[in-house]
Amino acid sequence: MASAPALLVLVLACLTATQAQVKVFNLRATGLPSNLISTTDGYVKVFCSSASMGETSVINNNADPWWKEEFSYFKAQENDVLRLEVYDSDFLFDDRLGVCQRQMKLGTHTHDCYLEKGGTLNYSYTLG
Numbered sequence: 671m672a673s674a675p676a677l678l679v680l681v682l683a684c685l686t687a688t689q690a691q692v693k694v695f696n697l698r699a700t701g702l703p704s705n706l707i708s709t710t711d712g713y714v715k716v717f718c719s720s721a722s723m724g725e726t727s728v729i730n731n732n733a734d735p736w737w738k739e740e741f742s743y744f745k746a747q748e749n750d751v752l753r754l755e756v757y758d759s760d761f762l763f764d765d766r767l768g769v770c771q772r773q774m775k776l777g778t779h780t781h782d783c784y785l786e787k788g789g790t791l792n793y794s795y796t797l798g
């Protein structure tokens with residue numbers, strides 16, 4: 671659990687002077703888990719540190735969704751934490767399948783991330 675000052679530093683890191691633009695794109699998942707009572711209806715929430723960059727649409731009944739959305743944020747900085755949260759949409763409570771976090775580096779990068787509850791998220795970002 672991060673302390674309040676640490677969280678404040680993370681927030682401020684997104685707001686300080688040397689800002690860059692980050693673009694997150696080409697979000698694809700494979701092998702998302704399903705269960706007996708619900709189809710796999712995936713979507714992804716995207717954050718830069720504590721700032722929300724938005725979320726994808728829900729792709730219903732597909733264990734291998736490919737989201738077309740791109741996300742941009744103009745107050746990013748190198749070493750800010752890019753965070754992607756993958757969910758399965760359900761009637762009552764959306765099930766969080768996993769979280770991908772990494773410190774961003776300048777340039778364009780593509781990563782695979784293994785989700786806690788099964789499946790893989792592949793995504794790309796450009797920081798600069």
Ligand SMILES: [Ca+2]
Pocket residue numbers: 708709710711758759760
């Ligand atoms: Ca579902």
